[in-house]
Amino acid sequence: MVFTSLTTTLRQRSAAATGLTARLLATITNSKSNAKPPTAIVLINMGGPRTVQDVHGFLFRLFSDKDLIPIPFQSWLAPWITKRRVPKIQEQYAKIGGGSPIFHWTQRQGILLEQLMDRIRPESAPHKHYIAFRYAEPLTEHALEDMKKDGVKRAIALSLYPQYSCSTTGSSLNELVRNLKASQDPSTNAIQWSVIDRFPTQPLLVETFAKHIQASLEKEFPASVRDSVPIMFSAHSLPMSVVNRGDSYPQEVGATVQAVMEKLKIRNPYKLCWQSQVGPSAWLGPKTEDVITGYGKAGHKNMLFVPIAFVSDHVETLFELDLEYGHVAKEAGITGYKRVESLNDDPLFIQCLGELVKGHLDSGAHSSQNLPLRCPQCINEKCGKTKEFFSQQQIQL
Secondary structure (H helix, E strand, O other): OOHHHHHHHHHHHHHHHHHHHHHHHHHHHHHHHHHOOEEEEEEEOOOOOHHHHHHHHHHHHHHHOOOOOOOOOOHHHHHHHHHHHHHHHHHHHHHHHOOOHHHHHHHHHHHHHHHHHHHHHHHHEEEEEEEEEEOOOEEHHHHEEEEEEEOOOEEEEOOOOOOOOOOHHHHHHHHHHHHHOOOOOOOOOOOOEEEEEEOOHHHHHHHHHHHHHHHHHHHHHHHHOOOOEEEEEEOOOOOOHHHHHOOHHHHHHHHHHHHHHHHHHHOOOOOEEOOOOOOOOEEEEOOOOHHHHHHOOOOOOOOEEEOOOOOOOOOOHHHHHHHHHHHHHOOOOOOOEEEOOOOOOOOHHHHHHHHHHHHHHHHHOOOOOOOOOOOOOOOOOHHHHHHHHHHHHOOOO
């Protein structure tokens, strides 16, 4: 009798607990379904292989991109060039720790930017970053898949190339629009898009570069030579075929350099040079390597390099500038070869990104005023479609 009563009581309690659990789950499910979807901040950059095993896929995508490296017979040549270059590039990544840190830094920038945006613009919170790399995972399609899962309705594509080029930001935006147009999913096509496509002279970007330069001068050089150390701004080069087409990148890189030097208010001489040229075709110069060699022959012993077109460390800073050009400098007799620290997760740079996104959302703009204007000799129909796509976005404030 007692056992029967106890069993009945336990069954009743179990049923009550099951009912409570079901109600809690229903509440959580309803809460999620009624939750405001995040405002997406899609971070655009080239990306990099996280391991040496990822190098092949990275290079194949890179050499297959006609916006970045326009070469004849690309579908045939890209696999061939990739196969030939993989061992050398794997060796480079092995020397900087076994892979590119660009994902780490981009993710870190995204997390800090989310937190900042939730504080300074609560009306569009919650904010969530998504990474859309052009040549390494996570690729653009992966970002779009994650945005679909989160029910995103509003998205800002934020280029982490401060200066616009059809070969970099333009290529990433072309890839984004290609994926959007290929999608048959109504929720993906319903996303309201805009883009921050450049910010070459944003005051906090300029201030961050200036702060890093000043810190390096004070740390690396004695007072007796500090004011005479040449400051070498190095940026990724472009094929002259792209430059002559009317690409705005050289102009915008120059604008960043000039703004930084004006902010510094120092007497140091300075020069803009160009790195990372690939292949036999003509590229924008002077080459960074040639600048080092030339000034070495001229008797210069000190030189401070600034990666002015990059916002985080990757192979171009850690291997090319630090190791490869460091060796060139040593051979040229330059004993005081130094590089300025990259922006990475500097709080001032994160504040720069926050001001960019907040100002963009407040303005209701779909892009910069220059994005709709094609290069005067543009022959890329993808470029035209991309510019049209963003121009036609109806932004709701």
